[in-house]
Amino acid sequence: MxxxxxxxxxxxxxxxxxxxxxxxxxxxxxxxxxxxxxxxxxxxxxxxxxxxxxxxxxxxxxxxxxxxxxxxxxxxxxxxxxxxxxxxxxxxxxxxxxxxxxxxxxxxxxxxxxxxxxxxxxxxxxxxxxxxxxxxxxxxxxxxxxxxxxxxxxxxxxxxEIGKASALKLAYASFQKTSRVLVALAVGMAREHGVDQELVEVASRRSDSYLAEPQYVAKTAARAWRWGPELEEAADTLAAAGLPPEMLRAAASTLERWHDVKDEGELTLTDALDRLARP
The missing domain is CATH 3.40.50.720 (NAD(P)-binding Rossmann-like Domain)
Known part of the structure; x- marks a missing residue:
């Protein structure tokens, strides 16, 4: 057809x-x-x-x-x-x-x-x-x-083979999405001690560092409702392969703190970090 x-x-x-x-x-x-x-x-x-x-x-x-x-x-x-x-x-x-x-x-x-x-x-x-x-x-x-x-x-x-495309998607997502969560935690930690701008400057001297793009944290927060379940799926895939799933499950748990800002386009970096710091 x-x-x-x-x-x-x-x-x-x-x-x-x-x-x-x-x-x-x-x-x-x-x-x-x-x-x-x-x-x-x-x-x-x-x-x-x-x-x-x-x-x-x-x-x-x-x-x-x-x-x-x-x-x-x-x-x-x-x-x-x-x-x-x-x-x-x-x-x-x-x-x-x-x-x-x-x-x-x-x-x-x-x-x-x-x-x-x-x-x-x-x-x-x-x-x-x-x-x-x-x-x-x-x-x-x-x-x-x-x-x-x-x-x-x-x-x-x-x-x-059914499963190959899913495995590739989750393998990439496990890196890309968890990396963004780590950026949020690193910037949040640095902000607490007044060195967040210095952290971005350090990262900017290195090539291809997500830390040099802290503005993306707000986008990560707005997508947390989708990314968290995706990382849980990736964690299940790791566990099925005999690999440790804890890091991805922890990233998914971190994303849950942003669950109430689903697709919020006006969220700022400050808003996202403030919400991350509230259990």
Whole structure:
């Protein structure tokens, strides 16, 4: 099918932007409005997505479904899709560990064909070009890759094994997100003793140090509600490999202190550090 109908579950900041890119090579991109917030509806409208009343309608009409939701919701969402006996291509693109991805594939197959996906990078807006890594059956990964041809979402196929894309996503996230948490703690400690500017100057003399970008702490705080669960998934992946998960669990615990500033765009560095210092 040259131009498939695509369904997106659910259009958050990443999901809506990715879905809008898929629309370039799709006949339509659907989203289910039932139970979603006004913010989700506004985002879907902004990106030109087509609303449907129920999940059942979306699954009946869609040839391809892309799941991009908070990690904790991924498995239950897949169970709901499985109950409707979806028969198309299901791209499990959430930041979850490989074992959960494999369980989801078992839930949905053989009725559906499951592709493992992992997005590395920021949402594809304002010139950002994330990469969607894919693994799974060859024809299905090619189908997903074709959806994003000529768009701001780059794709790379890692092979046929379900779990590879998830593992790569979490391996990168475990470094990138934990590093940002360590910056917040280091700057917070330095600020307590009046040497935060000096700390940034020291870091600025070294190349590629996140410490030289303390302004990013506020962005980290606003994303804590997503990053924390992602790091818990990465910690589970470490534990499954016999590696110590404690550092990532501690970073996730630190992020919980920012849980009440979800997606707050006006948060300042001072606000974020003040909140971090309050249990």
């Amino acid at each position: 040259d131009q498939p109908t695509v369904g997106i579950l659910h259009p958050g900041s990443m999901g809506a932007a990715v879905a809008a890119c898929a629309a370039t090579n799709a006949s339509q991109v659907l989203w289910c409005a039932a139970g979603r917030s006004p913010a989700s509806a506004a985002r879907a409208d902004q990106f030109g997505l087509t609303p449907v009343a129920t999940l059942a309608e979306l699954l009946d009409r869609a040839d391809v479904v892309i799941s991009l939701c908070p990690p904790a919701a991924a498995e239950e969402l897949a169970r709901e899709v499985a109950r409707h006996r979806f028969v198309g291509t299901y791209a499990e693109a959430n930041a979850i560990n490989p074992e959960r991805t494999q369980r989801i594939a078992t839930l949905l197959e053989p009725a559906a064909t499951v592709v493992d996906g992992g997005v590395v990078g920021s949402p594809p807006v304002r010139g950002k070009t994330p990469t969607l890594y894919l693994s799974g059956p060859h024809a299905a990964t090619e189908r997903i890759a074709t959806l994003f041809t000529g768009t701001a979402v780059r794709t790379e196929v890692l092979g046929t």
